[in-house]
Amino acid sequence: MAGILVFIEQRNGSVRKASLEALSEARRLAAGPGLPVSAVLVGHGIGAKAAELGSYGAGKVFLADEERLGRYSAEGYTAAVRAAVEKCGPVAVFMAATALGRDLSGRVAARLGWGCLADVVGVQIEGGAVVATRPVYSGKALAAADGAGKPVVVTLRPNVFPAEAGEGKAEVEALPQVGGDIRAVVKEILAKEGAELDVAEADVIVSGGRGIKGPENFALIRELAKLLGAAVGASRAVVDAGWIDHAHQVGQTGKVVSPSLYIACGISGAIQHLAGMSSSKLIVAINKDPEAPIFKVADYGIVGDLFQVVPAFVDEVRKLKAEA
Amino acid sequence: MKSCVLMAHVPDTASVIKVSGAGDRIDEADIKWIVSPYDEYALEEAIRLKEARGGAVTVLTYGPERAQQGLRECLARGADAAVHVKGVERTFADALAIARVLAAAIRKVGPFDIFFAGIKGVGSDNSLVAAMVAEFLDIPHVAGVVKLEIGDGKVTAHREIEGGTEVVEAPVPCVVTAHKGLNEPRYPSLKGIMASKKVAIQALSVADLGLDEAALAGAEAGCRWKALALPPAKSGGTILKGEEDPAAAARELARLLREQAKAI
Numbered sequence: 001m002a003g004i005l006v007f008i009e010q011r012n013g014s015v016r017k018a019s020l021e022a023l024s025e026a027r028r029l030a031a032g033p034g035l036p037v038s039a040v041l042v043g044h045g046i047g048a049k050a051a052e053l054g055s056y057g058a059g060k061v062f063l064a065d066e067e068r069l070g071r072y073s074a075e076g077y078t079a080a081v082r083a084a085v086e087k088c089g090p091v092a093v094f095m096a097a098t099a100l101g102r103d104l105s106g107r108v109a110a111r112l113g114w115g116c117l118a119d120v121v122g123v124q125i126e127g128g129a130v131v132a133t134r135p136v137y138s139g140k141a142l143a144a145a146d147g148a149g150k151p152v153v154v155t156l157r158p159n160v161f162p163a164e165a166g167e168g169k170a171e172v173e174a175l176p177q178v179g180g181d182i183r184a185v186v187k188e189i190l191a192k193e194g195a196e197l198d199v200a201e202a203d204v205i206v207s208g209g210r211g212i213k214g215p216e217n218f219a220l221i222r223e224l225a226k227l228l229g230a231a232v233g234a235s236r237a238v239v240d241a242g243w244i245d246h247a248h249q250v251g252q253t254g255k256v257v258s259p260s261l262y263i264a265c266g267i268s269g270a271i272q273h274l275a276g277m278s279s280s281k282l283i284v285a286i287n288k289d290p291e292a293p294i295f296k297v298a299d300y301g302i303v304g305d306l307f308q309v310v311p312a313f314v315d316e317v318r319k320l321k322a323e324a
Numbered sequence: 325m326k327s328c329v330l331m332a333h334v335p336d337t338a339s340v341i342k343v344s345g346a347g348d349r350i351d352e353a354d355i356k357w358i359v360s361p362y363d364e365y366a367l368e369e370a371i372r373l374k375e376a377r378g379g380a381v382t383v384l385t386y387g388p389e390r391a392q393q394g395l396r397e398c399l400a401r402g403a404d405a406a407v408h409v410k411g412v413e414r415t416f417a418d419a420l421a422i423a424r425v426l427a428a429a430i431r432k433v434g435p436f437d438i439f440f441a442g443i444k445g446v447g448s449d450n451s452l453v454a455a456m457v458a459e460f461l462d463i464p465h466v467a468g469v470v471k472l473e474i475g476d477g478k479v480t481a482h483r484e485i486e487g488g489t490e491v492v493e494a495p496v497p498c499v500v501t502a503h504k505g506l507n508e509p510r511y512p513s514l515k516g517i518m519a520s521k522k523v524a525i526q527a528l529s530v531a532d533l534g535l536d537e538a539a540l541a542g543a544e545a546g547c548r549w550k551a552l553a554l555p556p557a558k559s560g561g562t563i564l565k566g567e568e569d570p571a572a573a574a575r576e577l578a579r580l581l582r583e584q585a586k587a588i
Contacts, residue, residue: 072490074455075464099485103467106419106455115420115546118450131550136417136448140341141350143417143448143552148545184464184494187480191488198486228588239504246470246505247484252337252446253361253504261587272337278555282587284577290563297558300580302573304566312574320582 002151003036004029005090007081007108008053008061009100010043018096018158018201020056025161026094027057029125035091038062039170040084042077044070047172054170056163061170062087064178071186072100078107079178085112087173090151092130097155098200109153116153117145121160121258121279130154138252138275158201160258192247197231199250204261205280207233207250209273211266211287211306215243220310221265227317233257233277235267251276266306269294286310325379325474325496327370328436329403330426330454332360332445333387333394343552349416350552359394362442364401364509365502369472370440371402372507377474380404382433386411386425392525399520400512406525407433414537417448420546423456428533430461433526438479439499443468458499465499466492470506 004026009016026037039058041050043065050061064080081104085093093108095101097119109116121142122133131146132154146152199205206228208221218232225232234248250257252272262280267273269285269292277283278297285298286306295301302309335341335355342351359367370381383398385391386409395406409429415421430436439458444451451467458465470489471482474496483490484503512520530537562580566573581588 074467078459099468099483102451103455106423106450106452107459107465109420109452109546110423110456110459113420113544113546115418116450116452117547118419118452134449135555136552137335137339137341137350138337138446138449139555140339141343141552141554144550145417145547146550148418148548150546152547184466184492184498186490187493188491189485189488190482190491196487201486246503249504256449261581271340275337278558282581282585283558283561284581285563286566288567295561295563298561298563299558299585300577301561301563302566302570302577303563304570304573308570309566309574312571313577316575316578317588320578320588 002089002091003038005084005088005093006037006039006058007093007095008039008041009096009098010041010046010049013046013049015049016096016098017163018098020163021158021161022094022096022156023053023056023058024164025123025156029123033125038084038088038090040064040081042069042080050172051169054168055165058170061172062175063172064175066177068182069178073182073184073186074104074107075180075184076178076182077104078111079180080175081108082111083175083178091128092151093153095153095155097157101155105153105155114150114152115147116155117147118155119157120154121157123154123156135256135279139256139279140275157258159203199231199233199248199257200255202231203259204228204230205233205250205257205259206230206263206265207235207267208238208265209235209267210237212238218244224263224310224314227314235273264294265310267294268292269297325373325377325437327373327379327381327438327440328430328434329363329367329370329381329383329398330439330441330457331363331383331385331394331398332442332447333357333385333391334360334445334447337361337446343554348549348552357390357393359397360442360445360447362444362446362502362504365504365506366440366442367398367401367403368507368509369502373474382407382436384426384429385409386422386429388412395525396520397512399523400517401510402516406523407528408525409528409530409533411530411537414541417549418546419450419452419456421540421544423453423460424540425530425533425535426453427457427460428535429528432528432533436497438496441499441501443501443503454499454501463497463499464494465501466494467501468503469500470503472500472506
């Protein structure tokens with residue numbers, strides 16, 4: 001019976017949390033209609049990870065373990081995913097909407113002649129077909145979309161669906177060697193200095209905007225972020241001013257995020273920024289202008305000088321953490 | 325080198341989005357349309373390549389009549405030629421259909437040595453079309469590029485991933501999608517604007533490409549929007565006054581986040 005196939009992303013042999021979220025969601029969806037859930041794991045020297053995926057819901061894991069798949073390539077990985085699709089004939093292929101998943105999904109969908117529902121925040125099965133909710137116009141609207149009567153590739157936004165470990169060991173089936181050219185080749189991976197948590201993956205984000213007045217004051221934002229185990233975000237204004245790297249930008253021309261907690265410091269809330277973060281589960285705003293649009297989407301906020309409020313808040317959080 | 329830039333014409337990022345009466349797309353009444361911001365980086369890279377190595381830049385789009393304005397703007401910025409595949413938008417927001425049309429157009433008006441596109445169109449936010457075009461043309465792609473070097477018959481591209489950068493080498497022809505940081509796009513010059521008015525935009529229909537737009541939107545469609553809605557409006561946030569006693573406001577905020585929201 002046609003079920004759901006989940007592509008599992010690993011980096012240096014570690015399975016990405018966002019992939020476990022996608023697999024967990026597939027299991028939840030499949031439980032009702034009783035559909036089988038399979039996974040496909042691609043890389044080199046990663047075989048030991050395959051059976052463990054059973055605890056997140058995979059009944060079967062297709063394993064493509066080859067030296068030339070050790071580093072990601074859209075072409076090699078597409079061939080591997082297609083081989084798994086041919087084995088199990090799924091109604092949908094799920095992937096995490098990470099940098100890799102968003103890169104791979106288009107290639108996979110085109111090779112299969114399917115559509116792709118990208119970066120979804122909700123997914124259901126209606127009449128045997130997948131229907132997903134996805135933010136469009138950078139979150140200014142939500143579209144309910146389906147695969148137009150065909151199977152479909154779905155990429156699931158990280159941090160939206162809970163990953164749930166349970167019981168179970170998966171049956172592992174090795175895929176035959178993947179054929180085809182790999183023309184675009186990763187030569188090297190350069191890690192960012194300090195290896196900061198990326199806003200796209202973070203469960204908590206502390207962001208700074210023009211109100212922080214200068215690049216040196218990101219120290220204040222970083223201090224609060226570190227205390228909360230959060231990623232550091234930024235508005236477009238401060239990225240364009242060169243205060244912080246674009247990788248931190250949240251908003252329509254940066255990253256669209258949905259963390260559990262988003263703390264905006266000195267960000268007034270331009271429509272493009274709100275589009276990128278308003279689907280956060282809890283929003284806290286600290287800004288000196290009571291009329292700032294950010295307060296309209298905030299669950300909690302303080303009108304005040306962030307240079308006084310943020311250090312005081314850091315002290316209070318530190319006290320709470322000490323009590324706990 | 326002959327390069328081709330894939331352009332998406334999208335609502336201005338400052339636009340307020342409203343749902344149309346039909347309930348499955350946006351109300352276009354007050355929308356100003358722009359060249360997708362990431363496509364500006366793509367075009368700039370193609371123009372710089374031409375300036376350094378010679379060749380020509382062709383901009384290609386698939387869309388309704390109004391997309392011509394976007395092509396004109398690209399010409400004013402320095403593109404040499406523009407191709408407009410006119411559609412009636414039944415394939416709206418379906419990356420698979422759009423990519424099929426663009427790949428067919430490239431086969432007709434090409435060949436090209438390299439293709440550029442933005443990492444995403446700031447519209448239906450699929451971020452899929454460029455990779456799909458590459459797949460249909462059977463050439464490699466590199467997405468989200470922040471630094472690009474073009475060597476003999478190959479490109480070396482730095483692509484942004486979570487927490488770092490991948491350095492990818494690919495032979496040409498290939499598709500490169502541009503991320504913010506790749507370059508600083510130029511504004512159209514007055515001379516460019518004047519010159520662009522003399523360029524004839526090549527207009528093609530989907531049928532000219534040997535494709536059936538009704539089938540692309542029907543039996544061959546990859547996805548369809550069933551409904552469009554605005555996100556639920558938020559209201560009733562707890563906003564504390566912290567002008568006079570910031571420490572007290574900070575203490576209260578920490579308490580609320582711990583006890584009420586259970587977030588810290």
